[in-house]
Amino acid sequence: MSHQPVVIIGSGLAGYAVARELRKLNTEIPIIMLSADHGGFYSKPMLSNALATGKTPASILTSDAALMSSQLKITIRPFTRVKTIDQSGSSVLLENGESLSYSHLVLAVGADPIRLPLSGDAVEEVLSVNDLDDYRRFREALKDKKEIAILGAGLIGCEFANDLAIAGYQVHVIDISAHPLGRLLPEEAGKYLQDKLAAAGIRFHLKSKVQHIERVGSRYRLIFEKGQIIEADFVLSAVGLRPRTQLAETAGIYVNHGVVTNRYLQTENTNIFALGDCAEVEGKVLPFVMPISHAARALAATVSGTPTPVHYPPMPVFVKTPACPIVVSPPDPIVIGEWQIDANEDGVKALFQDMAGSLHGFALLGAATKEKNAITPQLLPILA
Numbered sequence: 001m002s003h004q005p006v007v008i009i010g011s012g013l014a015g016y017a018v019a020r021e022l023r024k025l026n027t028e029i030p031i032i033m034l035s036a037d038h039g040g041f042y043s044k045p046m047l048s049n050a051l052a053t054g055k056t057p058a059s060i061l062t063s064d065a066a067l068m069s070s071q072l073k074i075t076i077r078p079f080t081r082v083k084t085i086d087q088s089g090s091s092v093l094l095e096n097g098e099s100l101s102y103s104h105l106v107l108a109v110g111a112d113p114i115r116l117p118l119s120g121d122a123v124e125e126v127l128s129v130n131d132l133d134d135y136r137r138f139r140e141a142l143k144d145k146k147e148i149a150i151l152g153a154g155l156i157g158c159e160f161a162n163d164l165a166i167a168g169y170q171v172h173v174i175d176i177s178a179h180p181l182g183r184l185l186p187e188e189a190g191k192y193l194q195d196k197l198a199a200a201g202i203r204f205h206l207k208s209k210v211q212h213i214e215r216v217g218s219r220y221r222l223i224f225e226k227g228q229i230i231e232a233d234f235v236l237s238a239v240g241l242r243p244r245t246q247l248a249e250t251a252g253i254y255v256n257h258g259v260v261t262n263r264y265l266q267t268e269n270t271n272i273f274a275l276g277d278c279a280e281v282e283g284k285v286l287p288f289v290m291p292i293s294h295a296a297r298a299l300a301a302t303v304s305g306t307p308t309p310v311h312y313p314p315m316p317v318f319v320k321t322p323a324c325p326i327v328v329s330p331p332d333p334i335v336i337g338e339w340q341i342d343a344n345e346d347g348v349k350a351l352f353q354d355m356a357g358s359l360h361g362f363a364l365l366g367a368a369t370k371e372k373n374a375i376t377p378q379l380l381p382i383l384a
């Protein structure tokens with residue numbers, strides 16, 4: 001094996017999962033992790049239920065970069081942004097002008113929050129939370145505030161809404177869809193969730209589009225496309241993420257929705273790999289924790305000399321809305337089939353079956369979440 005290091009760009013769950021898996025297989029291989037942020041380790045999913053669980057930004061950080069570096073025996077360079085990748089020279093150029101060679105390069109650069117095209121003098125003050133630094137700003141901004149508006153009723157918007165409601169804030173959620181979790185749940189399940197969150201005090205403004213946000217004294221005024229107006233002390237945007245593909249794209253690496261890889265997590269360049277929120281693996285962008293674990297194990301084996309394709313089993317996601325526990329495994333949108341729904345006041349069990357009766361996805365809400373372990377093995381793997 002070459003003496004050049006494996007260079008990992010990114011210190012999120014994906015970057016650290018690869019470093020850990022590589023270390024398990026090879027204690028000698030030099031590993032350098034470059035991170036645009038502080039480089040410490042934390043579990044990002046904790047950000048959207050930290051108020052309810054009594055966590056602070058400081059207690060969410062599990063280990064700082066220095067501790068991770070000594071535990072994993074890797075070099076970590078925090079606040080070190082990679083500017084460009086030189087494919088032919090197998091090196092990366094840092095923002096400080098330094099160049100660094102690699103034997104293998106791992107892109108674990110995550111995703112950027114999508115910003116809605118809004119007008120108004122307060123648009124720049126709307127915050128998104130996609131990392132611990134954002135979360136620190138969010139918690140700071142919440143001080144002395146009472147009424148919060150959240151743009152987006154997807155997974156992250158609903159989780160933050162429930163967390164803020166538990167902590168005693170008045171919460172508005174605005175979304176263009178007809179029910180919360182519009183992309184993950186069939187209508188009946190979405191309405192059930194909406195009722196439970198409404199009972200927890202959350203006010204929904206659905207089939208609604210915010211167009212303009214302006215400051216009014218210490219508050220914000222949100223004007224909807226159809227003229228409705230609401231006011232809030234703070235506005236959080238949670239309208240989705242877009243894989244960070246720019247670094248790969250400017251280096252001439254093929255990108256589609258994400259950085260395109262095969263099942264070996266390999267881009268067109270056999271020494272450059274991608275995983276996590278930035279990656280599109282065999283056509284799938286899956287911005288969740290479980291795919292990262294599977295991808296990191298396969299990638300580490302490949303980099304250590306045993307080419308190993310990634311397999312994705314069914315990977316249901318728990319939605320952290322205590323007012324309505326949910327576990328969901330959404331069907332691939334290309335599958336033709338329909339939802340079979342069994343609903344009562346204790347919960348909803350929704351199964352998505354194709355024409356032959358094979359199960360392709362499910363949504364379990366309330367008491368039905370107990371059936372997760374029995375139903376999951378009936379699902380087809382996501383990547384066999």
Ligand code: FAD
Binds near residue numbers: 014034082286320
């Ligand atoms: P990131 O954590 O975004 O890491 C990207 C890293 O790349 C960062 O360190 C960044 O600084 C670095 N970087 C970027 N560009 C450069 C550059 N040019 N040079 C150097 N460094 C660079 N998933 C679940 O499965 N279950 C959940 O319950 C769940 N809850 C969530 C709650 C919230 C609030 C959020 C935001 C996400 C949640 N997710 C959940 C999704 C999950 O957390 C992500 O899929 C995962 O953390 C992504 O990890 P990553 O390492 O790919 O990206």
